[in-house]
Amino acid sequence: MENGGGSGSAGAHFEKLSFGDDTMVSDDTTDAKYGIMSLAVGKDSGWYTIDLGKSEHFFWGKNEGCKIFEETCSTAHVSEFCSSNGAQACSDNHMYITSCSNSSYTGSCNINLNMKSCKVHHTPNQDLYSYGPDAACLNTRVSLLIFF
Helix, strand or coil: CCCCCCCCCCCCCECCCCCCCECCECCCCCCCECCHHHHHHHHHCCCCCCCHHHCCCCCCCCCCCCHHHHCCCCCCCCCCEECCCCCEEECCCCCEEEEEECCCCCCCCEEEEEEEECCCCCCCCCCCCCCCCCCCCCCCCCCCCCCC
């Protein structure tokens, strides 16, 4: 459970470092997912009738094993944690441009937060970007050779 923030978030939401883009984390998350854990909490509360089969695919921590839950951001080498504040990369599902940053819910840990969808047009601010329904983000650099 979340250990940061005040009484409205600490102990009442999922830990941001472990459940980064789930709808039950304490802060706003671009394209938050209704993961199986969120739906299970709602169902187990007895307040809601929930079809667990309607959960959304959850990419945060996918294929990372228990490191994301058991280690700190300085020791766990997982793609969700990053070290260069402000650095951009691609999300693991290649649908978002991410930005390395932290919040009051990540302590001193920097994480890759989904910032811009590759499907929706944004004004480019650097490099070469193309957006559209079939677009994907790739971690690469383009070198242009100019001949005169």
